[in-house]
Amino acid sequence: MEKRLLLLLLLFPLLLLLDSCSAQVQGFVSLNCGGNGKFMDELGLLWISDDFLTYGETASISVLNESRKQYMTLRHFPADSRKYCYKLNVISRTRYLVRATFLYGNFDNNNVYPKFDISLGATHWSTIVISDANTIEKVELIFLATSPTISVCLSNATTGQPFISTLELRQFNGSIYYTPFEESFYLSVSARINFGADSEASVRYPDDPFDRIWESDSVKKANYLVDVAAGTERVSTDKPIEIGGNERPPQKVMQTAVVGTNGSLTYRLNLDGFPGNGWAFTYFAEIEDLAPVESRKFRLVLPGQPDLSKAIVNIQENAQGKYRVYEPGYQNLTLPFVLSFRFGKTSDSSRGPLLNAMEVNRYLEKNDGSLDGAVMANMVKLYSSEGWAQEGGDPCLPVPWSWVECNSDGKPRIVSVHLSSKHLTGNIPSDLTKLGSLVELWLDGNSLTGPIPDFTGCEDLKIIHLENNRLTGELPSSLVNLPNLKELYVQNNMLSGRVPAGLLSKNLVLNYAGNINLHEGGGRGRHLSIIIGSSVGAAVLLIATILSCLILRKGKKQHEPEQFHHSLPIQSQRMALSNAPAEAAHCFTLTEIEDATNNFEKKIGSGGFGVVYYGKMKDGKEIAVKVLISNSFQGKREFTNEVTLLSRIHHRNLVQFLGYCQEDGRSMLVYEFMHNGTLKERLYGPSTQEHGINWIKRLEIAEDAAKGIEYLHTGCVPAIIHRDLKTSNILLDQHMRAKVSDFGLSKLAVDGVSHVSSIVRGTVGYLDPEYYISQQLTDKSDVYSFGVILLELMSGQEAISNESFGVNCRNIVQWAKLHIESGNIQGIIDPSLCNEYDIQSMWKIAEKALNCVQPHGHMRPSISEVLKEIQDAILIEKEGIIVREGNSDDMSRNSANSSLNPGSLDLVATDNYLSFDESIARPAAR
Numbered sequence: 001m002e003k004r005l006l007l008l009l010l011l012f013p014l015l016l017l018l019d020s021c022s023a024q025v026q027g028f029v030s031l032n033c034g035g036n037g038k039f040m041d042e043l044g045l046l047w048i049s050d051d052f053l054t055y056g057e058t059a060s061i062s063v064l065n066e067s068r069k070q071y072m073t074l075r076h077f078p079a080d081s082r083k084y085c086y087k088l089n090v091i092s093r094t095r096y097l098v099r100a101t102f103l104y105g106n107f108d109n110n111n112v113y114p115k116f117d118i119s120l121g122a123t124h125w126s127t128i129v130i131s132d133a134n135t136i137e138k139v140e141l142i143f144l145a146t147s148p149t150i151s152v153c154l155s156n157a158t159t160g161q162p163f164i165s166t167l168e169l170r171q172f173n174g175s176i177y178y179t180p181f182e183e184s185f186y187l188s189v190s191a192r193i194n195f196g197a198d199s200e201a202s203v204r205y206p207d208d209p210f211d212r213i214w215e216s217d218s219v220k221k222a223n224y225l226v227d228v229a230a231g232t233e234r235v236s237t238d239k240p241i242e243i244g245g246n247e248r249p250p251q252k253v254m255q256t257a258v259v260g261t262n263g264s265l266t267y268r269l270n271l272d273g274f275p276g277n278g279w280a281f282t283y284f285a286e287i288e289d290l291a292p293v294e295s296r297k298f299r300l301v302l303p304g305q306p307d308l309s310k311a312i313v314n315i316q317e318n319a320q321g322k323y324r325v326y327e328p329g330y331q332n333l334t335l336p337f338v339l340s341f342r343f344g345k346t347s348d349s350s351r352g353p354l355l356n357a358m359e360v361n362r363y364l365e366k367n368d369g370s371l372d373g374a375v376m377a378n379m380v381k382l383y384s385s386e387g388w389a390q391e392g393g394d395p396c397l398p399v400p401w402s403w404v405e406c407n408s409d410g411k412p413r414i415v416s417v418h419l420s421s422k423h424l425t426g427n428i429p430s431d432l433t434k435l436g437s438l439v440e441l442w443l444d445g446n447s448l449t450g451p452i453p454d455f456t457g458c459e460d461l462k463i464i465h466l467e468n469n470r471l472t473g474e475l476p477s478s479l480v481n482l483p484n485l486k487e488l489y490v491q492n493n494m495l496s497g498r499v500p501a502g503l504l505s506k507n508l509v510l511n512y513a514g515n516i517n518l519h520e521g522g523g524r525g526r527h528l529s530i531i532i533g534s535s536v537g538a539a540v541l542l543i544a545t546i547l548s549c550l551i552l553r554k555g556k557k558q559h560e561p562e563q564f565h566h567s568l569p570i571q572s573q574r575m576a577l578s579n580a581p582a583e584a585a586h587c588f589t590l591t592e593i594e595d596a597t598n599n600f601e602k603k604i605g606s607g608g609f610g611v612v613y614y615g616k617m618k619d620g621k622e623i624a625v626k627v628l629i630s631n632s633f634q635g636k637r638e639f640t641n642e643v644t645l646l647s648r649i650h651h652r653n654l655v656q657f658l659g660y661c662q663e664d665g666r667s668m669l670v671y672e673f674m675h676n677g678t679l680k681e682r683l684y685g686p687s688t689q690e691h692g693i694n695w696i697k698r699l700e701i702a703e704d705a706a707k708g709i710e711y712l713h714t715g716c717v718p719a720i721i722h723r724d725l726k727t728s729n730i731l732l733d734q735h736m737r738a739k740v741s742d743f744g745l746s747k748l749a750v751d752g753v754s755h756v757s758s759i760v761r762g763t764v765g766y767l768d769p770e771y772y773i774s775q776q777l778t779d780k781s782d783v784y785s786f787g788v789i790l791l792e793l794m795s796g797q798e799a800i801s802n803e804s805f806g807v808n809c810r811n812i813v814q815w816a817k818l819h820i821e822s823g824n825i826q827g828i829i830d831p832s833l834c835n836e837y838d839i840q841s842m843w844k845i846a847e848k849a850l851n852c853v854q855p856h857g858h859m860r861p862s863i864s865e866v867l868k869e870i871q872d873a874i875l876i877e878k879e880g881i882i883v884r885e886g887n888s889d890d891m892s893r894n895s896a897n898s899s900l901n902p903g904s905l906d907l908v909a910t911d912n913y914l915s916f917d918e919s920i921a922r923p924a925a926r
């Protein structure tokens, strides 16, 4: 007790000093988001800029009322899956009001009213829904600070961009807004009403020293204080009110009131956030001079809550005098969204009820956040100057930091940490070893020093990337005890000693190359140890050179996969692979190219990227040389980057990239030559009469192309979106097998982001309309183009035609849709197919094609689903042929598709086999 007093005495002059010197009201923070510098508003509140924030952009809007300068600017954030947080300092164990406001003002000139979430720490606070450009949305929360900082975060941009106009923090003192639930619940403000107000203006600072905003009861809003009883009158006084009560309502609010002169006060209003449990208090002060014989007694009547009506209010008695505050209320009351209440006078009362003010707050359960929150808070403190360490809020909730992934437990835990190439220095943070549910740890490409810590506490650890650092010491034997460890990468460090024998005998991908002093137990260094799960032909791990795609090694590419002894089914198509120097693309000299093409004699095609010439190398190999339009690639570096990527993309259904040439300011790409030209020529060219392709061949071409695309979408990391699929980009080899060309020339899709914005590129007729409008590119844009190709294969009609599709229709999609949806599939089938097809397979393709060309990407199937459908159609055709040869009747043919069993698909599954060079991934001898 004495100590406290001493402290108080010491602090008191200091507080006074601060109060009188600094313009900022003690305990107030007022952020003018997106603003510059600071300014004092007419209320005496000091607004400061939020320019300490390193993310988001600022915008100015025109505001009707010049005196509301804080609303003239705002800060907006990308509409992505991240959260954007403000971190504010608070005093622990103190209660605060935090208020955020939002005035849209069409800042983005889009008139798309934003909708997004706001959270306090890990707790979802509210969903902000803008429904009018010029209305200020406001949310308020009362909380007890339990740590020295709070984070207010915006996330989950459902429409438009998240933004914020102001963020205000107001400190309370004493026991104001104490509740017995405050350790686990916040109070979300639903209503704070000043009854009998003399204008529509709200009362706030300086009338309210805590700057609460007391709304006038005369404001006109939808379902705000309606159904007012007849005989309701406003009363007011100039006399001072003695402010008692816990919540210390401002005098100005208490000096006005409403009186139910006919015996009743009734009101109805919507309570934001309810139904739920809430805190509801009323504020009364007798401000009329009653004669000694008069009395004012009344009861609260709440529909459905008869018990509450028993208590009788007699203000003067309860407050022990006139002009004194009496504050009855309920700490925990269940309230509906639409609240109707009535105060009715008792029969022995001479005056009707009186009401000065009221507050209703909803209990909002706190979310304690991730179990790893404290550990991660410690860790990011070590890197406080790095952008990634400043994301703020909880590591997992409401959405995880950009570099972690969390599980979906009630109290989520971190399952992966991605801090590759983030300039980390010093030791590996020991906090990471405390992440009990960690599965993947990526710390490669940093400058970490010191030993590898003991990860025994992370039992679930499966993948550890520590390569390309400066780690020293031994490879700890504790790693052996991680029961789930499957991949361990420590190459290119300064580790020493011996590789624990237990690691070598573990079923594990282990790479410790480039650690000069690190040796295997036997002595002679074996640097790359790959142990392939050997249980009888089952799980297969493929490790090859550094690359973004699974590859077929050069030199083996002539072989058909069937000829390989080491052909292995792809188990996991997405693998990030390690080690070894980048395999550069082959560089041809200009002389070589000129010789091969006989000085660019024979032009065999042209497209968006350039003209294609035929060539024949000295060894007899035929090539296609694409001379790129000179401005396609700005710099040599960009060009080599692109070709390096191209050289890593290998699939039997993609036209093979052989190399490049960049000389004399000309950039060329060299591909294998495809003997049978483009699908377009085959379908519509002059030779179609003699060399028409039948339906099953067309299905096989579709299957091949779909496989190539599937590989680009799912087999490459990051995924590649083709962007320009069309029949002239599907080439046919000697055996009429199809390969997709012109892939990878566009920018690669960014990993982890569902869409990439860039200049719209594509070909009329094939272009995804959603992509055209939104410029948001996804793999579904390719699916749209592929749907058009399927329609072309069915109909033998070009994607765009001035004649074929009848009046007012130039587009194959509209035309085919009309026919297929009305059941008239015959109307669009290519007559040159001469009825040599099974109508069931035709229907399958027709329906899938229509799915592919749905207006919205999310309605379209993935290319893998399309591929499966094509394969089903092929099976139907094949069975149909057998049946047809056996002279069976039509009925049995038509039932062929319904008897499909999944197992029969294995017939075509051989194509999913992939070969790799044995010398790269060699099982370690044990």
Ligand SMILES: *[C@@H]1O[C@H](CO)[C@@H](O)[C@H](O)[C@H]1NC(C)=O
Pocket (backbone or CB within 6 Å): 065, 066, 067, 068
């Ligand atoms: C502008 O706002 C201030 C305070 O919010 C108010 O007092 C004033 O009347 C408003 N002016 C107009 C023109 O609306």
Ligand SMILES: *[C@@H]1O[C@H](CO)[C@@H](O)[C@H](O)[C@H]1NC(C)=O
Pocket (backbone or CB within 6 Å): 117, 127, 156, 158, 398
């Ligand atoms: C994002 O908002 C939408 C719509 O308001 C909601 O359905 C969804 O659950 C929210 N997502 C998260 C992660 O909160």
Ligand SMILES: *[C@@H]1O[C@H](CO)[C@@H](O)[C@H](O)[C@H]1NC(C)=O
Pocket (backbone or CB within 6 Å): 173, 174, 209, 210
């Ligand atoms: C804090 O509380 C004390 C009484 O407990 C009161 O006198 C003082 O005015 C309060 N501070 C503010 C800023 O209202």
Ligand SMILES: *[C@@H]1O[C@H](CO)[C@@H](O)[C@H](O)[C@H]1NC(C)=O
Pocket (backbone or CB within 6 Å): 230, 231, 262
């Ligand atoms: C209020 O009460 C008086 C007398 O009791 C009555 O004459 C009057 O009509 C009432 N007013 C309304 C609006 O009900």
Ligand SMILES: *[C@@H]1O[C@H](CO)[C@@H](O)[C@H](O)[C@H]1NC(C)=O
Pocket (backbone or CB within 6 Å): 181, 185, 277, 278, 332, 333, 363
């Ligand atoms: C309020 O009362 C209800 C039961 O009436 C109870 O379930 C709840 O935990 C109480 N507290 C809060 C903060 O809702």
